[in-house]
Amino acid sequence: MERATIEAIRVHAARDYPREACGLVVVVRGRERYVPCRNSASGTEHFILPAEDYAAAEDLGEVVAVVHSHPDYPAAPSEADLVSCEASGLSWHILSWPADDLRTIQPSGYQAPLVGRTFAHGVLDCYTLVRDWYQRERGIVLKDFPRHDEWWNQGEDLYLQHYAEAGFERISQDQPERPGDVILMQLRAKVANHAAVYLGDGLMLHHLHGRLSSRDVYGGYWQEITRCVLRYQG
Incomplete structure (x- = not known):
């Protein structure tokens, strides 16, 4: 990602802290842009990016990545992150905040096991x-x-x-x-x-x-x- 995109993600993570921030990286007329979205989850354990926010980002250009923060938690992907990344077919960027550690995952064919998977409502429930x-x-x-x-x-x-x-x-x-x-x-x-x-x-x-x-x-x-x-x- 470009430096300006990463900086915009940091600003959003800091603004929404201690809740998870979420957004999308969009290519608009050949330029990369970070589009901050709302987190409609009721708790602090995960994020829900509203469908209307995703649609609004698609109206701007091509969505190429999903972004979210891990407040006070390492940037290592959770099992729900891995499953959701597969479902989206997109790159996922995870920013640990305020540690400021950024990691990226790609779809790789991951499947959560039937026994022993962690719980994340709407993703792994x-x-x-x-x-x-x-x-x-x-x-x-x-x-x-x-x-x-x-x-x-x-x-x-x-x-x-x-x-x-x-x-x-x-x-x-x-x-x-x-x-x-x-x-x-x-x-x-x-x-x-x-x-x-x-x-x-x-x-x-x-x-x-x-x-x-x-x-x-x-x-x-x-x-x-x-x-x-x-x-x-x-």
């Missing part, structure tokens, strides 16, 4: 895990759905609103039978807000907020908070 399992184990690409932070506390019932659109139908209240059945659970929320894939032999694959994804025995507490079981029909 329980529905992402369901989608990844279906793609890797069944070769089925499930539709993704936009989801805001804390949607389960804001009157949105995303799982029950969209499961049919994703190709599933409800088969029972709390009895998964076949590998691939999806278990919807209501975990300290007003709506079903947690999903797991049934693996067979009494095991499920799921990803809780703040924990690594894991295989666990289905039953007991998990069965108590189950609201329905879905099966993919295509």
Whole structure:
């Protein structure tokens, strides 16, 4: 990147500190330009770059890179950064601030493991895990759905609103039978807000907020908070 671009990124990181700053590098009429964007994430653990900000940058020129800061944290990419970089198909520049360490990553074919991945809502969460399992184990690409932070506390019932659109139908209240059945659970929320894939032999694959994804025995507490079981029909 050009020096002026890097300096603009530093200014933005300092202005938004201690929250993550995010923006885009755009080529406008043959010249590089940094376009600062809003971070619409509700917390401080990650960033969400609004679609309208991305579209506005595209109106200026060609988007060539995504930029964000790591406040009080090394510039080494998180697992969510690696996954998001792959999805974007663009270079990602990460600035540790105020340490002022800049690192760049490129798409390289990275895939987060099904077990042991870190949690980042909207990037690596329980529905992402369901989608990844279906793609890797069944070769089925499930539709993704936009989801805001804390949607389960804001009157949105995303799982029950969209499961049919994703190709599933409800088969029972709390009895998964076949590998691939999806278990919807209501975990300290007003709506079903947690999903797991049934693996067979009494095991499920799921990803809780703040924990690594894991295989666990289905039953007991998990069965108590189950609201329905879905099966993919295509």
